[in-house]
Amino acid sequence: AKAEQLGGYRFFEQTMSDELNDRRQIEHDLRHAADRGELYMVYQPQAAVASSAIVGFEALVRWRRPGHGQMSPAIFIPLAEECGAILPIGEWVLRAVCKEAAGWPNPLSVAVNVSPVQLHTPNFVALVHTVLLETGLSPRRLEIEITETALVRDFARTLATLRQLKALGVRIAMDDFGTGYSSLSNLRAFPFDKIKIDRSFVSAVDTNQQAAAIVRSVLGLGRGLGLPVMAEGVETQAELLFLQSEACDGAQGYFLGRPGPIDQFAHLTRANLHA
């Protein structure tokens, strides 16, 4: 029994150190993912609920890591945040997305996810400004999505940063509203232009009364505050019909379109040649 225990212990230790090595390797690879050309963007359409017209896209990053399969950004973004690799990744994303969107017909907007770590770097606003000038994208067409985790530290500095972004003309959306650190006071304290209701509520509106009640009250909140509300994670027609009947402003989700390479949406993003 003792030997077995010992063996078990060794095995455990081995697994632990393998995992640490893997993680170190992943973090190393993440730091170089941008310069090695391993990142690319996919885009998911965002629709106006009333007309079903596509009004913009959310940009979502993908990582093609040589020798490995796809890893979800839900996994590698947190790792990149912990090791600092999110800064080169975030900068690459911002440039790639603004460059791409600058070629779209004028009213189409683009939403970029910005990590709290990135938002809190001192030169973030300057970077956004530079990239807008470099790419010629109108600031009005750029929306920055931040989650409430970005708001929990250093209130004064965060507020200053968001105000500077607004001064550039960029819009700011609160992402994943209703989860995590959600606090109504954040909606009042910070200059948001949009609320995105988390998909965990949206996907359940047709089957779960609590979820429906929560979505209705977020819509009421948006109306009261004068903020448009976008529902994410719309997967079925029933969910979309609910949002229509409740006069939700925007919708995004598999039912309206899965994230994909921008070429897939060429019919929407190719500028009219005569324009």
Ligand code: C2E
């Ligand atoms: P998010 O910002 O909430 O992005 C929406 C996620 O929901 C995306 O997952 C999208 O593919 C997925 N989704 C869209 N519609 C549906 C639907 O109808 N049903 C379901 N079940 N899922 C849907 P993805 O692309 O895997 O991204 C996961 C998260 O990784 C994002 O969540 C965001 O937090 C982060 N992320 C992705 N791209 C970036 C980026 O460029 N920068 C940063 N900082 N974070 C990113």
Ligand code: CA
């Ligand atoms: Ca988002």
Ligand code: CA
């Ligand atoms: Ca979200």
Ligand code: CA
């Ligand atoms: Ca559902």
